[in-house]
Amino acid sequence: MEFDNLKLKCECGGNMKKIRTEWKGLEVRGWRCNRCNEEVINPVDAQKALEIERAKKRNLLTVKLRKVGKSNVVTVPQPIMEAENLREGQKLEWGIEGRKLVLTL
Ligand SMILES: [Zn+2]
Known part of the structure; x- marks a missing residue:
């Protein structure tokens, strides 16, 4: 679904303007009413x-240690890739x- 072009009207009758805001510690897209400041x-x-x-x-991102050639490989789940903006080729540092x-960026 594409929400970007959606023009939203607030319950108060104001217009909702596109914003970027923080929610649960993450940057998210949304809308804010220009009248009552309600955020969606x-x-x-x-x-x-x-x-x-x-x-x-809840540590739900369980991954399995695998062997690829002579290397031991742990996969990085997609939500973490997206949350931390990780890219292939990026250098990370293991710590104990x-x-x-602990994987440090
Ligand atoms: Zn409003």
């Missing part, structure tokens, strides 16, 4: 933010903190 989050971005939040809270492996 783009449902696509809201869905993505919720997925990431859920994953962060107690029982945690």
Whole structure:
């Protein structure tokens, strides 16, 4: 669905203007009313933010350690790629903190 070209009217009768705002710690697209300042989050971005939040809270992004050639490979789930703007070829740094492996950008 494409929401970008949607002209929204607020319940108060004001016009909704496109904005970028922060929601659950992520930058999301949305609209804000020019009259009552009511904010609406783009449902696509809201869905993505919720997925990431859920994953962060409950460690749902389980991945399997695999062997490719002589390397040990761990995949990075798409929501993390998107949330952190990761790209192929980017350098990351492994660290060990107690029982945690920490991947630093
Ligand atoms: Zn309004």
